Each structure stands twice: as structure tokens, then as C-alpha cells.
Amino acid sequence: MTRIPRLARRIAGACTLGGLLILPGARPAHASGNLVTCNIAAGQVFAHGAYPRVLTGVFDEVFVRRVSFIHVFHATGKLKRVDTAPNMYPTGHGDTINVALPSGLRGAYRVIWYDTEEDDGGQYGGSFTFSVT
Secondary structure (H helix, E strand, C coil): CCCCCCHHHHHHHHHHCCCHHHHHCCCCCCCCCEEEEECCCCCCCEEECCCEEEEEEEECCCCHHHEEEEEEEEEECCEEEEEEEEEEECCCCCCCCCCCCCCCCCCEEEEEEEEEEECCCCEEEEEEEECCC
16 A cells, blocks of 8 residues: 655645645635635735735634644645645634745745634635745
């Protein structure tokens, strides 16, 4: 039996949510379990060095940490992840995920998020792009 890395399993599982994660320009829908605020907006363009070094995403409900994530990938070519540190979950904020971003980003990037609600197990995901000039 072949072992699949955890991130690959998560992305593959999230991609089964109707293909939302691989559609260019896909945005979170307005329903329970969604990413409701983020300090990087869909389509936002940053000057080089002017983007936040920590992406903060807030969901509308408390989620299960071990299966919920936000990651940032190059938007073109292979899905190469640019955030290399584990997601951070601020104490007392069961609805928030922080993602450290490296310095020196240039180009287009895709933010992919997936969460499983703590109360009813509902699963949601989505993506959006931003760029750094």
C-alpha cells in the first residue's frame, strides 16, 4: 500500500468538494463554515515587500484543527507550496488560522483553505489568488 503525504491527502480531499479549489478566481461562498475575513483579499495586488508576512484567516465557526488548514501555493505551474511552517492557531480563537509567508515573494499566488466544523462535521473549502509585483 502506498503512503500518501498528509498535505497531498488534504488537498486531494478538498479538491473533491466540487472542484472549487482548482478553479481560477474561485471565492468562498457565503454559507456556514466559510472563511469570512482574511487580511489578504481575493485579487489583491501588493508591491514587492508590502504584503503581510502572516496571512490571517477567520472562519465563521469553530473548526477541527487537525483537519483544517490554509496554505499558499504558486498560482501557475505545479502546486508548489510557499508557506513552509505549520499553520498557527491562536489560543482562544478556535475560528482563526495564521499562516507565515516568506519574504521575497513575487508573482501570483493561490490561497487554498479547507475546514471541518467542530459542531457538525460540515466540510468546506475554497481558494482565491493574490499577486506581488
